Structures are given as C-alpha cells and as structure tokens.
Amino acid sequence: MKKQIVTLTAIAALSVGAATTASADSTYTVKSGDTLWGISQANNVSVSELKGWNDLSSDLIFPKQQLSIGEEKQEAAAEKSSYTVKSGDTLYRIAVNHGISLDQLMSWNGITGHLIYPGDKLVVSGGTAISVPKAPAPAATTAPAPAQSTAPAQSSAPATAPQSGKEMTVSATAYTAYCTGCSGITATGIDLRSNPNQKVIAVDPTVIPLGSTVWVEGYGTAIAGDTGGAIKGNKIDVFIPSRDAALQWGRKNVTIKILK
Incomplete structure (x- = not known):
C-alpha cells in the first residue's frame, strides 16, 4: 500500500508540474538583473508590447514581479490570418497560395480593382465580406445625352x-x-x-x-x-x-x- 500511495503522490506532483509549465508559457517571473529589453528579446516580443500587456508606465521592473507574455500567441494567430504584399505579388497568386478564391480575397479586403502594392496587408483567412459603397449616379439633366459609341474601348486610344x-x-x-x-x-x-x-x-x-x-x-x-x-x-x-x-x-x- 505504501508503494501505491507513493506512486499516486508522484503522479499528482507530475500533474502539478505540468500545469505549472503550461501556465508559465504566458507569464514570466522577473529575476534580479532582468530588464524589459532582455525579457522582450528572450520571448520574441517588443518592449512596447510588454509594457502595454502589463500596464507599465516606465521601464522599471522588480524581482519576483509577474509579467504577462501570453499575448504573443494571439499576435502569432493574427499574423497567420493576414499577409503582407511583396513586390511581384498578384491577387490571384496570393489567393491560390492561401487556398482561397480570388473573389473571397477581394471581398474580405474590400478590393474592387486588381492593383496592390508592396506593404499592403491583406486578410487571407476567416475574413468577412466588406461592403464597398457604389459611386453615386450622375445628376439628371434635361440636356440631350451625347451619342454613345458602341466600339470596344480599345478603339478609343x-x-x-x-x-x-x-x-x-x-x-x-x-x-x-x-x-x-x-x-x-x-x-x-x-x-x-x-x-x-x-x-x-x-x-x-x-x-x-x-x-x-x-x-x-x-x-x-x-x-x-x-x-x-x-x-x-x-x-x-x-x-x-x-x-x-x-x-x-x-x-x-x-x-x-x-x-x-
């Protein structure tokens, strides 16, 4: 019986340890000599993010202080749902690379034309359609409208x-x-x-x-x-x-x- 009790106790201890490790992923305990910059570099976040997540008004931190660093996971998830346009990209190729249709890509980003520019950030996952307002119709006039050409646009250079x-x-x-x-x-x-x-x-x-x-x-x-x-x-x-x-x-x- 004693062996069984020891075994159960060990399992309980391991479970607690695992829970502690899991929770530690989203927090950090400040140690003596730590700086916000050093903590930010070790956790691949910025100093401004650390300050914002922890309501810090200055760079002062103290040993044993608990800092939240879990928001980086939310940021990573957000990055996966967006894409930053690079030189040479096209809407069609971006849509294909992210497994969505061209219509979805254009709808989620409120795009009506096909021009994109390096640095543009596009929603590429889980987006919702953005309604693009139509241009107002021209005001009515009593003057006779000019005759419209039926020739294709290419002939009017x-x-x-x-x-x-x-x-x-x-x-x-x-x-x-x-x-x-x-x-x-x-x-x-x-x-x-x-x-x-x-x-x-x-x-x-x-x-x-x-x-x-x-x-x-x-x-x-x-x-x-x-x-x-x-x-x-x-x-x-x-x-x-x-x-x-x-x-x-x-x-x-x-x-x-x-x-x-």
Missing part, C-alpha cells in the same frame, strides 16, 4: 501621349481571351472574358512592373496585368476582345509611357 512617364519603344503584338489554351484569366486575376472592354497588356515584369498603368501608342491607357512566355524584354501583348481586330493589329513597334 488618346490622340496624344501623356506629358509625363518613363518612355520606351517596344514591339507590340495582340491577343484575345479565347486563344487555344487560354483561360481568360490574367496573371493578376483579371477575368478578360467577363470584362472584354478592359484594357490590359501582357509584359515582362522585369521591364514593366505588374500592376503599372501604361499608355500605349494606338491603344490607350492600360493595366500591365498579364505575362506571357514569349513576352521578354521590350515586348508587350495588348488584349483585344475581337480575334479579327487582334489579327489586324499584327506586330508593330510602338511608343509606351509607364505612368505609375
């Missing part, structure tokens, strides 16, 4: 180039959303089949950054929203919805200006 922007000459070809093997979805996630009047060009990202706004001679202002295996160096591919119009474009040297 500006007559003159913008005054500013990095200028270069490139070889330009054209493509459609219905070519053999084409999905109609660009490298940045633009659905060209659903947006046939969207002006988009395929570029070499090492020459023209994806997401840039580019004016193209004879085409107009477009988004650098796609890439292509044959688009290397000073070459671009302009999107034109009509196959016949794309064939008429052919291959030509044009002047472009990278606006932003």
